[in-house]
Amino acid sequence: MMSIPRDNETTFLLSGWKNRIEIAIEQRLPPANTKPVRLHQAMRYATLNGGKRVRGLLVYASGYLLGAPDELLDTPAAAIEAIQCFSLIHDDLPALDNDDIRRGKPSCHKAFDEATAILAGDALQMFAFEQISTSSHSEAQRLAMIKILAEDSGSVGMIGGGAWELDISGKKVSWKELENLHWLKCGKLIHASVLLGAYGAKVPNADILARLEKYAYGLGIGYQIGNDILDGMGEFEFLGKSPRSDQQVGRTTFFTEFEVEKAKNRMVELFDSSINALDGLQRAEPLRQIANQVKERSLSVF
Amino acid sequence: MMSIPRDNETTFLLSGWKNRIEIAIEQRLPPANTKPVRLHQAMRYATLNGGKRVRGLLVYASGYLLGAPDELLDTPAAAIEAIQCFSLIHDDLPALDNDDIRRGKPSCHKAFDEATAILAGDALQMFAFEQISTSSHSEAQRLAMIKILAEDSGSVGMIGGGAWELDISGKKVSWKELENLHWLKCGKLIHASVLLGAYGAKVPNADILARLEKYAYGLGIGYQIGNDILDGMGEFEFLGKSPRSDQQVGRTTFFTEFEVEKAKNRMVELFDSSINALDGLQRAEPLRQIANQVKERSLSVF
Numbered sequence: 001m002m003s004i005p006r007d008n009e010t011t012f013l014l015s016g017w018k019n020r021i022e023i024a025i026e027q028r029l030p031p032a033n034t035k036p037v038r039l040h041q042a043m044r045y046a047t048l049n050g051g052k053r054v055r056g057l058l059v060y061a062s063g064y065l066l067g068a069p070d071e072l073l074d075t076p077a078a079a080i081e082a083i084q085c086f087s088l089i090h091d092d093l094p095a096l097d098n099d100d101i102r103r104g105k106p107s108c109h110k111a112f113d114e115a116t117a118i119l120a121g122d123a124l125q126m127f128a129f130e131q132i133s134t135s136s137h138s139e140a141q142r143l144a145m146i147k148i149l150a151e152d153s154g155s156v157g158m159i160g161g162g163a164w165e166l167d168i169s170g171k172k173v174s175w176k177e178l179e180n181l182h183w184l185k186c187g188k189l190i191h192a193s194v195l196l197g198a199y200g201a202k203v204p205n206a207d208i209l210a211r212l213e214k215y216a217y218g219l220g221i222g223y224q225i226g227n228d229i230l231d232g233m234g235e236f237e238f239l240g241k242s243p244r245s246d247q248q249v250g251r252t253t254f255f256t257e258f259e260v261e262k263a264k265n266r267m268v269e270l271f272d273s274s275i276n277a278l279d280g281l282q283r284a285e286p287l288r289q290i291a292n293q294v295k296e297r298s299l300s301v302f
Numbered sequence: 303m304m305s306i307p308r309d310n311e312t313t314f315l316l317s318g319w320k321n322r323i324e325i326a327i328e329q330r331l332p333p334a335n336t337k338p339v340r341l342h343q344a345m346r347y348a349t350l351n352g353g354k355r356v357r358g359l360l361v362y363a364s365g366y367l368l369g370a371p372d373e374l375l376d377t378p379a380a381a382i383e384a385i386q387c388f389s390l391i392h393d394d395l396p397a398l399d400n401d402d403i404r405r406g407k408p409s410c411h412k413a414f415d416e417a418t419a420i421l422a423g424d425a426l427q428m429f430a431f432e433q434i435s436t437s438s439h440s441e442a443q444r445l446a447m448i449k450i451l452a453e454d455s456g457s458v459g460m461i462g463g464g465a466w467e468l469d470i471s472g473k474k475v476s477w478k479e480l481e482n483l484h485w486l487k488c489g490k491l492i493h494a495s496v497l498l499g500a501y502g503a504k505v506p507n508a509d510i511l512a513r514l515e516k517y518a519y520g521l522g523i524g525y526q527i528g529n530d531i532l533d534g535m536g537e538f539e540f541l542g543k544s545p546r547s548d549q550q551v552g553r554t555t556f557f558t559e560f561e562v563e564k565a566k567n568r569m570v571e572l573f574d575s576s577i578n579a580l581d582g583l584q585r586a587e588p589l590r591q592i593a594n595q596v597k598e599r600s601l602s603v604f
Contacts, residue, residue, distance in 0.1 A: 030457060039457055039465035090424060095416035114397035118420065119465045122392060125427050126456030133449040139441035146448060147435040154428030155332060155341055163341035163421045 061286035062197025161185025187220025218274025226298025363588035364499025454494035463487025489522025520576025528600025
């Protein structure tokens with residue numbers, strides 16, 4: 001049998017993991033006929049809706065780096081995607097971004113109603129922690145994953161990033177402040193994804209941890225600069241949601257505040273530093289390919 | 303020195319614990335000047351606002367039953383109160399109960415804004431899990447507490463109870479369904495409080511666990527029947543919020559659906575079964591007194 005060329009092999013891995021994520025979420029969520037029915041329908045609607053699953057893929061790719069079998073990564077991957085989907089449900093609410101469309105379909109509060117959407121987002125947070133607390137990992141691994149997920153999602157993590165964005169809405173900010181904000185808003189959950197994969201495999205050593213931190217930092221902020229640019233320059237068909245939503249809600253972004261060339265250059269620099277952090281590591285191809293794919297997507301409008 | 307009479311001793315314990323709860327929350331929340339400032343202000347506003355702290359008190363009282371020093375119970379008490387306060391913030395939102403007043407003051411979305419209130423509620427959930435994951439308990443105790451808190455708060459717990467209530471809004475329901483709903487909506491977090499105290503002390507034995515489960519069931523549902531009655535018959539000054547809010551939002555409650563005498567009788571029966579579950583136990587006086595206080599408050603309108 002011919003060996004599969006390296007790039008195809010990685011593509012094959014990633015595509016398998018994407019399938020695993022869908023199954024992992026689907027099997028772990030309560031069935032749609034569980035009482036209260038409307039809530040469980042909304043939770044499933046908002047999670048099983050064709051996301052790109054970048055964060056879930058990072059869990060598998062990072063665990064793969066450390067030699068973990070996929071089975072060990074299903075629960076942390078489902079958990080991180082539940083947190084990501086909760087944040088999208090709440091971000092889309094009228095009081096926040098007021099987005100009616102998500103991933104090409106009505107957002108949760110449009111498909112259901114605002115009250116159900118708020119509660120579905122809340123319940124997905126609980127779901128994530130419940131899943132990790134009962135996973136098959138060692139007690140130390142489970143507690144490390146719970147701590148990372150709670151910190152990186154919390155008031156000085158992802159949720160804090162959303163609130164910080166409200167604070168500066170319509171104001172002039174420095175490049176540095178916007179990068180710090182984006183690190184919270186987008187970077188921290190990327191960080192959590194990478195670390196959940198690592199701790200889901202085993203407790204990582206200091207060198208690996210430092211490299212993964214650097215990988216997450218570059219990818220996390222680069223990703224958000226890319227989102228700003230795509231919102232400013234992309235089209236509906238590509239985004240699966242309305243472009244120019246940032247301007248509509250008066251959001252302060254890299255695209256609205258700075259020269260697009262400057263944003264693009266810094267973004268590329270961040271992606272490259274992310275990828276370079278993996279230099280010399282075995283089994284790092286999936287992490288590298290994910291960063292390259294996010295980079296390519298972010299550059300696709302140029 | 304004269305020994306303090308038994309009842310006074312318990313009152314003294316409870317009042318000391320109430321102070322501990324305020325300090326435990328205050329010291330564990332990020333300072334109000336932490337970025338993003340408005341979010342952290344909102345989190346503190348909505349948690350340090352003079353609640354009755356029944357759930358936090360249950361943590362100490364249950365831990366006391368099992369002989370734990372108070373220090374071991376500060377973190378689970380702060381965590382359960384954070385979850386309770388998150389649920390009140392989200393319940394008060396315009397899309398849910400649309401309550402402008404909470405504990406005699408503007409509710410969080412009125413004092414701040416809807417977006418900040420949604421995010422503050424989200425961040426308090428993360429805060430609760432982060433706190434327990436890094437507490438000084440054994441790994442097994444921490445994981446047990448996290449599992450209980452996530453399950454009892456989640457889609458088949460407290461949050462599920464809120465959603466179930468939306469499902470039946472304006473509909474006729476059986477007594478049994480309403481009790482099941484109230485077990486989720488109010489009872490499950492009472493259950494979590496009692497069990498967090500127990501597991502915060504040590505892993506409880508089967509007899510103690512069965513008694514605590516029975517105590518939580520009677521108190522949890524009795525408490526919610528009491529809330530229904532107080533909403534229907536109480537006054538603003540007593541409640542610290544607008545009465546008759548249930549009717550205003552078309553909620554189906556024990557008060558709106560059934561004879562008040564029948565509701566009252568079942569409530570008393572539940573409280574009594576709760577208290578009786580503690581028969582013969584040493585160090586159960588605080589748990590008994592909490593149930594008696596909730597019972598008295600619920601009966602105060604008759």
